Amino acid sequence: MSALSTNVFAQARMKWLLVVPLLAFFVVFFVIPVGLLFATSLNPQAIGQVAVTADLTLDNYLRFFSRSNYLLAAGRSVILGVIVAAITVVVAYPMAYVIAKTEHPGRNTFLLILVLAAMQLDMVIRLYGMMVILGDEGLINQMLRGLGLIGAESSVQLMYNFMGVVMGLVQFALPFMILTLVGVIRGIDPSLEEAARSLGASRRRAFLRVTLPMSMPGILSGSLLVFALSISSYIVPALMGGFRVGVLPIHIFQQVAEGARFQFGATIAVILFVLSALAVAIYLRLGRRHSGGLA
Amino acid sequence: MGFVQFKGVTKTFGKSVAVDTMDLDIARGEFFSLLGPSGCGKSTTLRMLAGFVAPSTGSIHVHGRDITRLPPEARDIGIVFQNYAIFPHMTVFDNIAFGLVERGENRADIKRKVDAALDQVGLGGFGERFERQLSGGQKQRVALARVLVIEPEILLLDEPLSALDKKMREEMKFWIKNIQKSVGITTIYVTHDQSEALTMSDRIAVMNQGRILQVGSPVEIYERPNSRFIAEFIGESNLLSGRLTAGGVRVGDTVVPAAQAQGADGAEVALLIRPEQIRLEPVTEGEAPMLTGRVADEVYQGALRRYQVETGGQTVTVEVPNRPDLAQLPPGAEVALYWTPESGVALR
Ligand SMILES: Nc1ncnc2c1ncn2[C@@H]1O[C@H](COP(=O)(O)OP(=O)(O)O)[C@@H](O)[C@H]1O
Numbered sequence A: 001m002s003a004l005s006t007n008v009f010a011q012a013r014m015k016w017l018l019v020v021p022l023l024a025f026f027v028v029f030f031v032i033p034v035g036l037l038f039a040t041s042l043n044p045q046a047i048g049q050v051a052v053t054a055d056l057t058l059d060n061y062l063r064f065f066s067r068s069n070y071l072l073a074a075g076r077s078v079i080l081g082v083i084v085a086a087i088t089v090v091v092a093y094p095m096a097y098v099i100a101k102t103e104h105p106g107r108n109t110f111l112l113i114l115v116l117a118a119m120q121l122d123m124v125i126r127l128y129g130m131m132v133i134l135g136d137e138g139l140i141n142q143m144l145r146g147l148g149l150i151g152a153e154s155s156v157q158l159m160y161n162f163m164g165v166v167m168g169l170v171q172f173a174l175p176f177m178i179l180t181l182v183g184v185i186r187g188i189d190p191s192l193e194e195a196a197r198s199l200g201a202s203r204r205r206a207f208l209r210v211t212l213p214m215s216m217p218g219i220l221s222g223s224l225l226v227f228a229l230s231i232s233s234y235i236v237p238a239l240m241g242g243f244r245v246g247v248l249p250i251h252i253f254q255q256v257a258e259g260a261r262f263q264f265g266a267t268i269a270v271i272l273f274v275l276s277a278l279a280v281a282i283y284l285r286l287g288r289r290h291s292g293g294l295a
Numbered sequence B: 001m002g003f004v005q006f007k008g009v010t011k012t013f014g015k016s017v018a019v020d021t022m023d024l025d026i027a028r029g030e031f032f033s034l035l036g037p038s039g040c041g042k043s044t045t046l047r048m049l050a051g052f053v054a055p056s057t058g059s060i061h062v063h064g065r066d067i068t069r070l071p072p073e074a075r076d077i078g079i080v081f082q083n084y085a086i087f088p089h090m091t092v093f094d095n096i097a098f099g100l101v102e103r104g105e106n107r108a109d110i111k112r113k114v115d116a117a118l119d120q121v122g123l124g125g126f127g128e129r130f131e132r133q134l135s136g137g138q139k140q141r142v143a144l145a146r147v148l149v150i151e152p153e154i155l156l157l158d159e160p161l162s163a164l165d166k167k168m169r170e171e172m173k174f175w176i177k178n179i180q181k182s183v184g185i186t187t188i189y190v191t192h193d194q195s196e197a198l199t200m201s202d203r204i205a206v207m208n209q210g211r212i213l214q215v216g217s218p219v220e221i222y223e224r225p226n227s228r229f230i231a232e233f234i235g236e237s238n239l240l241s242g243r244l245t246a247g248g249v250r251v252g253d254t255v256v257p258a259a260q261a262q263g264a265d266g267a268e269v270a271l272l273i274r275p276e277q278i279r280l281e282p283v284t285e286g287e288a289p290m291l292t293g294r295v296a297d298e299v300y301q302g303a304l305r306r307y308q309v310e311t312g313g314q315t316v317t318v319e320v321p322n323r324p325d326l327a328q329l330p331p332g333a334e335v336a337l338y339w340t341p342e343s344g345v346a347l348r
């Protein structure tokens, strides 16, 4: 009896040990940096100073919320994240559906490899690839000129604007969304759709009433992921927006790398972090509703 | 003419044949079972009737109408799946209302019919629950209510009891049969469990490897199987090897009367006798036994005693009710085996 309970306790303790490396990693690489970031954002502005001091103030936050260009940047980031998430869902869902419903193992693997291959290349390389297509001298503009649809000297602005950033982010986020959705759609028991069909639902109705609502957890978590990836991306707005689309990461970069204003840069970063956290909170709320009370 | 007809239906997946030139005739209102080992093509048969898979060749008719190419939603056939397939994102009420909503019925009618269906399956007051708040038996009832509420012409059940524990299974067996009887719906029931098929069915089709081996009433299937496979698959059986002869089957030196003993004299057959149909007695001068032998083993099983009797190099299993008035037959005892002539069946 007592030997048994000791054993159970020993096992429980062992389980804790398993979590320790993960916990240590989390503390060293997440809690401490974010904590320092937060502390830095509460230090008064001192150009060139990196170290955290005990001198605390809310000045940086007051500055952020009193300047319309920063508020606009925050709004732009949120709108960008929402638009990218929405477009990505719409584009990714059909692809994910096809992959999930492809039973043939060879074909299925092939499709997944196609999706993963897109993730293999570094983002910068992929973005230069997009520039070749979308740039002022890119394929599309050359084609339009060749067809005489636009003048020989003119070009259609396909990048270095908001749309360009959106397109860059969508292609960046697509594989993440597809993989998330494939997992969820595959987890939906096919007999549910069949049950719906034999109860009188057409293919379309069965999709709308069963498959789509049951994909909701995947759509939500995929959107959350893409939203977070999009609002925190620096490289895509930098290359596809040519620094002309002022989202929060661009401002952070300008403050830190160009102005050496670490305190204000940290402030913007904290606000970006809070925006992501808010998205998570909304997601949890929606997720609870969708699973009928139980997460 | 059958209400449901399969005419030469074959279904192949790649090179493997799941259902092989099947002909079936099922009467209106009948409780018809497809019985066979796992993988023999029962579900595929049901899924072709439901419209989820198309036959490779052949056609399926309901009420004389060819439905082979109709989509599932146009067939008016309800199906209860092995795992019940309750929509997890909907309440029990919405699950049962699903088909009515698709038929465009108005709210008041839907409410009335769903409530009646819930009462019919004994789940009044469960309307607001979700799937995960239901026990296996309750899910089963929801799945059945969801189908019955739309009053389909045909009800399909694919191993509906296999996910339940034994006690629940016994209970649901009779419950399903009663509901089926009271509704009078043509029902096709798929199972690999012979006791379910024997208990519930009007008729049974026994399948193996995509083919139907025999169709008949439970009594016919159990007492007059047409092959060794069926004799062994359904119930317990003694299959004694012997040869056809004028009066029946010659087992060793004895000629034993047998049903279905047609064929060329001397042809090799198996003589089927069910263990519970044999009477075991000490050897006496009186009435001539079917066979004699020696008790090799006796196992006490509570309600009955199970004997292994050696007779002419073959072993016969005999089940004897555990009654104090029946003679004790210890191992080694010489015994006589009796059964009524109809109990013996010659099988090729
Ligand atoms: N979708 C499918 N693809 C390939 N083979 C299948 C498919 N469905 C069934 N089969 C095969 O057909 C045979 C019959 O299966 P099934 O009808 O499910 O048998 P049962 O229901 O009697 O257990 C099995 O060998 C099974 O592997």
Ligand SMILES: [Mg+2]
Binding pocket: B039, B042, B043, B044, B159
């Ligand atoms: Mg099956």
